[in-house]
Amino acid sequence: xxxxxxxxxxxxxxxxxxxxxxxxxxxxxxxxxxxxxxxxxxxxxxxxxxxxxxxxxxxxxxxxxxxxxxxxxxxxxxxxxxxxxxxxxxxxxxxxxxxxxxxxxxxxxxxxxxxxxxxxxxxxxxxxxxxxxxxxxxxxxxxxxxxxxxxxxxxxxxxxxxxxxxxxxxxxxxxxxxxxxxxxxxxxxxxxxxxxxxxxxxxxxxxxxxxxxxxxxxxxxxxxxxxxxxxxxxxxxx
Amino acid sequence: xxxxxxxxxxxxxxxxxxxxxxxxxxxxxxxxxxxxxxxxxxxxxxxxxxxxxxxxxxxxxxxxxxxxxxxxxxxxxxxxxxxxxxxxxxxxxxxxxxxxxxxxxxxxxxxxxxxxxxxxxxxxxxxxxxxxxxxxxxxxxxxxxxxxxxxxxxxxxxxxxxxxxxxxxxxxxxxxxxxxxxxxxxxxxxxxxxxxxxxxxxxxxxxxxxxxxxxxxxxxxxxxxxxxxxxxxxxxxx
Numbered sequence: 311x312x313x314x315x316x317x318x319x320x321x322x323x324x325x326x327x328x329x330x331x332x333x334x335x336x337x338x339x340x341x342x343x344x345x346x347x348x349x350x351x352x353x354x355x356x357x358x359x360x361x362x363x364x365x366x367x368x369x370x371x372x373x374x375x376x377x378x379x380x381x382x383x384x385x386x387x388x389x390x391x392x393x394x395x396x397x398x399x400x401x402x403x404x405x406x407x408x409x410x411x412x413x414x415x416x417x418x419x420x421x422x423x424x425x426x427x428x429x430x431x432x433x434x435x436x437x438x439x440x441x442x443x444x445x446x447x448x449x450x451x452x453x454x455x456x457x458x459x460x461x462x463x464x465x466x467x468x469x470x471x472x473x474x475x476x477x478x479x480x481x482x483x484x485x486x487x488x489x490x491x492x493x494x495x496x497x498x499x500x501x502x503x504x505x506x507x508x509x510x511x512x513x514x515x516x517x518x519x520x521x522x523x524x525x526x527x528x529x530x531x532x533x534x535x536x537x538x539x540x541x542x543x544x545x546x547x548x
Numbered sequence: 549x550x551x552x553x554x555x556x557x558x559x560x561x562x563x564x565x566x567x568x569x570x571x572x573x574x575x576x577x578x579x580x581x582x583x584x585x586x587x588x589x590x591x592x593x594x595x596x597x598x599x600x601x602x603x604x605x606x607x608x609x610x611x612x613x614x615x616x617x618x619x620x621x622x623x624x625x626x627x628x629x630x631x632x633x634x635x636x637x638x639x640x641x642x643x644x645x646x647x648x649x650x651x652x653x654x655x656x657x658x659x660x661x662x663x664x665x666x667x668x669x670x671x672x673x674x675x676x677x678x679x680x681x682x683x684x685x686x687x688x689x690x691x692x693x694x695x696x697x698x699x700x701x702x703x704x705x706x707x708x709x710x711x712x713x714x715x716x717x718x719x720x721x722x723x724x725x726x727x728x729x730x731x732x733x734x735x736x737x738x739x740x741x742x743x744x745x746x747x748x749x750x751x752x753x754x755x756x757x758x759x760x761x762x763x764x765x766x767x768x769x770x771x772x773x774x775x776x777x778x779x780x781x782x783x784x785x786x
Contacts, residue, residue: 360608360621367605367624370598376653377646380635383598386605387628390621397618408614415614 345454349403353410354418355448355463356396358508360411361422362441363389365433366472372430378479385472389441395466399459421508425501431483431490432497435544438476439501442540443533447509450529480544495546502537506530583692587641591648592656593686593701594634596746598649599660600679601627603671604710610668616717623710627679633704637697659746663739669721669728670735673782676714677739680778681771685747688767718782733784740775744768 366386373379397407425436445467452463484490509530541548604624611617635645663674683705690701722728747768779786 360617363621363624364605364609367602367609371602371605375646376650379598380646380649383601383628383631386601387625387632390625390628393621394625408618411618412614 344451346451348455348459349400349405349410350413351448351451351455352396352400352403352463353405353407354414355467356393356400356407357411357414357418358444358448359389359393359396361418362437362472363393365422365426365437368426369430369433369437372433374430381475381479385475388469388472392466392469396463399462399466417508421504424504427497431480431494434476434480434483435494435497436501438473438480439498439537439540440505442473443502443505443537444509446536447529447533477543484544484546491546494544495541495548498537498541498546498548502534506533509533582689584689586693586697587638587643587648588651589686589689589693590634590638590641590701591643591645592652593705594631594638594645595649595652595656596682596686597627597631597634599656600675600710601631603660603664603675606664607668607671607675610671612668619713619717623713626707626710630704630707634701637700637704655746659742662742665735669718669732672714672718672721673732673735674739676711676718677736677775677778678743680711681740681743681775682747684774685767685771715781722782722784729784732782733779733786736775736779736784736786740772744771747771 363386366382366389370379370382370386373382400407400410421440425440427433427436449464449467452460452467454460455463480494484494538548601624604620604627608617608620608624611620638645638648659678663678665671665674687702687705690698690705692698693701718732722732776786
């Protein structure tokens with residue numbers, strides 16, 4: 311599903327098997343020069359929030375105590391609100407949400423299953439790391455949407471009430487169990503690859519030969535830097 | 549956990565093993581004469597909504613298609629909002645939600661597991677029937693709360709956006725599969741007993757010997773009548 315285009319580069323008529331130019335020959339472009347197709351952008355972003363909601367609902371259902379359950383129910387509410395606000399934007403554009411989200415479901419579902427982890431703490435860290443990176447990523451891409459829509463999308467994705475709750479829960483768990491940090495640090499590193507692949511897959515699908523991949527390296531570098539800060543905040547080695 | 553008292557009947561100092569009077573000797577009392585203890589009432593009602601949310605989140609996660617998933621995500625949002633609004637009322641009274649809900653968790657969790665059903669359609673009917681009856685029940689009991697609080701609680705529980713969505717999903721499924729109605733009719737009948745037991749357990753716990761059980765028979769009769777209307781609306785034999 312091609313959801314991106316670049317302002318100055320005409321689309322190839324058919325997919326090519328090789329890059330037209332080697333990545334090193336590309337000049338860097340500003341990320342705002344990437345123009346997401348609004349409907350597909352909103353569909354993918356909305357479906358990803360629905361998956362975060364499902365993971366958070368699982369975290370609510372399997373929480374070790376009622377105070378955690380209660381806190382996480384608020385976080386689940388935040389993800390669900392983001393989802394519904396993005397769906398409202400889709401409807402405003404006259405799109406049928408289920409149809410628009412459908413092409414993104416298989417890969418996103420696989421991504422969710424791959425990032426659920428082996429227990430409640432890994433589930434929580436999975437949500438924290440992947441939603442942190444992807445909310446950040448989609449907020450940056452929203453800069454290429456029509457200005458008013460872009461501003462609203464950044465407002466929707468910028469709500470960080472869920473990550474505050476999750477971080478508190480994780481910090482308390484890590485403080486209470488000194489065997490947890492090594493395991494979670496390892497898990498956190500494994501999550502990065504899957505998350506960057508989800509982010510990149512949309513870009514790659516839209517550009518023949520994957521040349522755009524090189525252009526967005528700086529953004530990916532920033533996403534990883536933000537990831538490192540997120541892990542540091544929990545005392546985990548990124 | 550005793551959460552009810554009756555205006556005119558002094559509480560016994562200690563539990564009795566037998567009713568003080570036989571149920572048939574009681575005069576019927578108006579349901580509004582039952583005075584719920586606000587904090588415990590809100591705790592039980594809030595925990596029940598959290599369980600409805602968990603069941604709805606399961607229905608979202610296991611929905612057969614994206615349009616159903618999307619519709620049910622709204623229903624899950626309604627249950628979650630009811631939960632959080634009841635929690636807000638608890639905080640307004642200076643109570644710690646997790647502590648207040650804790651005594652109701654074991655029985656409510658067992659109730660939820662008993663009403664999940666064998667597949668997605670039974671899960672949906674289970675949510676529809678049990679939330680319909682219990683929202684109704686707690687709304688009626690709210691008449692015995694301090695007037696302003698009672699009015700707010702009835703407003704919170706009266707939001708029927710979730711049941712509208714669930715009813716649509718069930719009606720479409722029943723229309724599409726002619727083997728479904730007999731099975732769901734049977735399942736609907738089985739749900740009533742468990743639901744009335746959850747409703748009654750709180751009352752029974754507060755009154756020595758269960759005498760109050762007889763007083764509330766008219767309310768239970770009305771709950772069952774409403775249940776029958778709910779089943780009729782789906783073309784199911786109650």
